[in-house]
Amino acid sequence: MKTLTANRLTDGRVIYRTVEGQWSTELAEAQRLTAEEAVELLPVAEAEFGIAVGPYIIDLDKEGPAGQKWRRETIRLAGPTTGTTHVLGAA
Amino acid sequence: MYRYDEHDTTLVRERIEEFRDQIERRMDGRLSEAEFKPLRLMNGVYLQLHAYMLRVAIPYGSLRAEQMRVLAHLARTYDRGYGHFTTRQNIQYNWPALTDIPAMLEALADVEMHAIQTSGNCIRNVTADPFAGAARDELEDSRPWAEIIRQWSSLHPEFTFLPRKFKIAVNGAGEDRAGIRVHDIGLQIVENARGQLGFEVWVGGGQGRTPRLARKLKDFLEPQDLLSYLTAALRVYNAHGRRDNLYKARIKILVDALGIEGFAAEVEEEWSYIRDGDLKLPAGEIARIRSFFSRPELTGPAPLPEAGPAAFRAWVDTNIRPHRVAGLSSAVISLKPIGGTPGDATAEQMDLIAELTERYGFDEVRVTPDQNLVLPHVRNEDLFPVWSALREASLATANAGLASDIVACPGLDYCNLANARSIPVAQAISQTLDAEGLAQAAGEVTIKISGCINACGHHHVAHIGVLGVDKRGEEFYQITLGGAFGEDAAIGEIVGKGLAADDVPPAIARILRAYLDFRDEDERFIDTLRRLGSDAFKEAIYADLAA
Numbered sequence: 001m002k003t004l005t006a007n008r009l010t011d012g013r014v015i016y017r018t019v020e021g022q023w024s025t026e027l028a029e030a031q032r033l034t035a036e037e038a039v040e041l042l043p044v045a046e047a048e049f050g051i052a053v054g055p056y057i058i059d060l061d062k063e064g065p066a067g068q069k070w071r072r073e074t075i076r077l078a079g080p081t082t083g084t085t086h087v088l089g090a091a
Numbered sequence: 092m093y094r095y096d097e098h099d100t101t102l103v104r105e106r107i108e109e110f111r112d113q114i115e116r117r118m119d120g121r122l123s124e125a126e127f128k129p130l131r132l133m134n135g136v137y138l139q140l141h142a143y144m145l146r147v148a149i150p151y152g153s154l155r156a157e158q159m160r161v162l163a164h165l166a167r168t169y170d171r172g173y174g175h176f177t178t179r180q181n182i183q184y185n186w187p188a189l190t191d192i193p194a195m196l197e198a199l200a201d202v203e204m205h206a207i208q209t210s211g212n213c214i215r216n217v218t219a220d221p222f223a224g225a226a227r228d229e230l231e232d233s234r235p236w237a238e239i240i241r242q243w244s245s246l247h248p249e250f251t252f253l254p255r256k257f258k259i260a261v262n263g264a265g266e267d268r269a270g271i272r273v274h275d276i277g278l279q280i281v282e283n284a285r286g287q288l289g290f291e292v293w294v295g296g297g298q299g300r301t302p303r304l305a306r307k308l309k310d311f312l313e314p315q316d317l318l319s320y321l322t323a324a325l326r327v328y329n330a331h332g333r334r335d336n337l338y339k340a341r342i343k344i345l346v347d348a349l350g351i352e353g354f355a356a357e358v359e360e361e362w363s364y365i366r367d368g369d370l371k372l373p374a375g376e377i378a379r380i381r382s383f384f385s386r387p388e389l390t391g392p393a394p395l396p397e398a399g400p401a402a403f404r405a406w407v408d409t410n411i412r413p414h415r416v417a418g419l420s421s422a423v424i425s426l427k428p429i430g431g432t433p434g435d436a437t438a439e440q441m442d443l444i445a446e447l448t449e450r451y452g453f454d455e456v457r458v459t460p461d462q463n464l465v466l467p468h469v470r471n472e473d474l475f476p477v478w479s480a481l482r483e484a485s486l487a488t489a490n491a492g493l494a495s496d497i498v499a500c501p502g503l504d505y506c507n508l509a510n511a512r513s514i515p516v517a518q519a520i521s522q523t524l525d526a527e528g529l530a531q532a533a534g535e536v537t538i539k540i541s542g543c544i545n546a547c548g549h550h551h552v553a554h555i556g557v558l559g560v561d562k563r564g565e566e567f568y569q570i571t572l573g574g575a576f577g578e579d580a581a582i583g584e585i586v587g588k589g590l591a592a593d594d595v596p597p598a599i600a601r602i603l604r605a606y607l608d609f610r611d612e613d614e615r616f617i618d619t620l621r622r623l624g625s626d627a628f629k630e631a632i633y634a635d636l637a638a
Binding site: 007009010011012013014049050053054067068069070071072075076079080081082 | 117118120123124138139140141142143187188189190432503504505512514515518561563564566
């Protein structure tokens with residue numbers, strides 16, 4: 001299973017292509033595509049202007065991002081694995 | 092510190108307006124991403140995994156308190172409350188909206204800062220010894236020379252589209268704390284037989300997928316010839332550097348191809364045409380630039396404090412560096428709390444550092460290539476209040492130069508180029524070493540982690556380097572041993588097969604335990620490693636993995 005992802009033009013946030021041909025920050029709203037459908041849709045998304053920067057195809061399974069880039073795409077989806085809290089009382 | 096004149100101010104303000112217009116044209120569709128990308132990169136704006144990233148230049152890593160406050164303001168207002176100090180003495184913001192960037196640049200311009208040339212195939216921010224003007228082992232302050240190069244190279248029309256990016260470092264001390272042998276051009280201030288100061292010029296150093304130590308290009312360059320000579324070297328690179336292959340475009344590859352003698356001959360020929368021209372630096376101009384970099388003097392100096400809580404004394408032992416002026420010290424502010432993100436500082440921490448800079452630090456704070464900060468000038472009697480304030484803000488970790496003072500690139504948590512994560516590995520290593528007291532026991536050890544072969548984490552020049560690689564969707568980490576950053580610069584050797592992420596911290600702990608077994612009395616880790624060779628540590632790395 002495939003879908004299209006990109007970064008949002010205004011703020012760079014991770015977005016996914018929806019069934020309606022829009023873009024959403026929610027993976028749950030992403031359009032599930034076959035490999036052939038994804039390849040057909042990609043140039044359409046690339047030609048559009050206004051919302052998405054650099055669309056590309058990713059692999060999905062029922063759980064979420066899959067395939068060789070699953071970790072990268074999971075981090076894009078969920079955010080850094082480092083957290084942003086700073087350890088207190090380290091001195 | 093250097094203050095902008097009307098030319099600097101005009102140049103920076105005009106550039107913001109130009110970029111604001113470019114962003115507007117991108118937003119309304121007059122510019123495509125393909126057209127916009129080189130324009131945003133020239134203004135320090137990348138598009139990373141989750142968001143745009145703005146890299147702000149900190150010339151030779153030097154900041155005033157008001158500048159640090161603005162960095163805090165940007166973190167608080169336009170980011171997620173923190174910034175990331177880098178190995179090239181800059182700061183990066185990981186979450187700005189593209190549409191906010193003109194406002195961020197305006198705030199920076201108000202305090203004489205910008206993001207110009209923090210990306211692109213141009214001369215990048217010039218780096219220097221973070222202890223310049225303070226270090227006891229200094230021959231001459233490197234900052235005025237870095238500033239002269241900054242002015243010359245800013246928006247230099249001839250060198251805006253080089254074959255690839257170009258990094259220059261200047262070091263004026265006996266110890267090389269600027270890494271001149273891992274820069275495209277490294278300038279080491281030296282004294283010749285007649286007692287004159289000048290530059291030893293090194294060329295073709297760099298890391299990445301083809302690590303090279305710089306080769307010596309010139310034994311002694313007279314100061315007034317600095318810009319004409321750099322121009323000649325850049326012209327040779329611009330003319331002959333490869334533009335057909337991204338991976339072979341850095342000057343190190345050209346120096347490989349021509350040989351250092353061949354490259355030097357080309358530079359000397361070009362230089363012969365221009366050395367007596369307009370680029371010769373007038374003594375008055377050198378003196379004018381130097382006048383911006385005053386150094387504090389004291390009367391009635393106090394000695395280094397010997398009393399106080401054990402944690403304070405540990406911090407003094409580990410994080411304080413000798414100053415050229417009796418009664419002053421340089422204090423390293425570690426941005427490496429155990430389990431923290433190397434190089435990150437919150438807006439609140441930056442505000443506190445600004446306050447300490449103003450109150451105790453003669454209005455100067457520096458960023459180091461190790462992703463720490465330094466108050467270069469602190470009265471010895473002020474060290475305790477400085478430490479107390481830092482401790483309240485979790486900034487008093489006593490680990491400067493120890494194994495838990497880990498350098499790490501942003502890695503796969505942020506970076507579009509990375510193959511593996513760096514920061515969580517650094518966090519786990521520092522926690523493992525701290526739990527066993529190994530960082531303190533092992534003394535001076537450098538650990539540096541890169542999340543891909545571009546080597547922004549400088550793993551090639553770490554005593555213990557860690558390189559993240561991707562193998563069919565899984566992260567693995569190659570260990571290198573024996574690298575060094577300074578005057579004894581060396582490229583580390585890969586030791587055996589890659590490790591899974593969870594195996595890296597215990598493997599590094601075993602390396603350090605082996606060192607404690609192997610070392611002669613006060614021998615440093617790197618000296619034991621050089622004496623015994625990396626094979627002596629290989630068994631320790633893989634000991635528990637074979638089972």
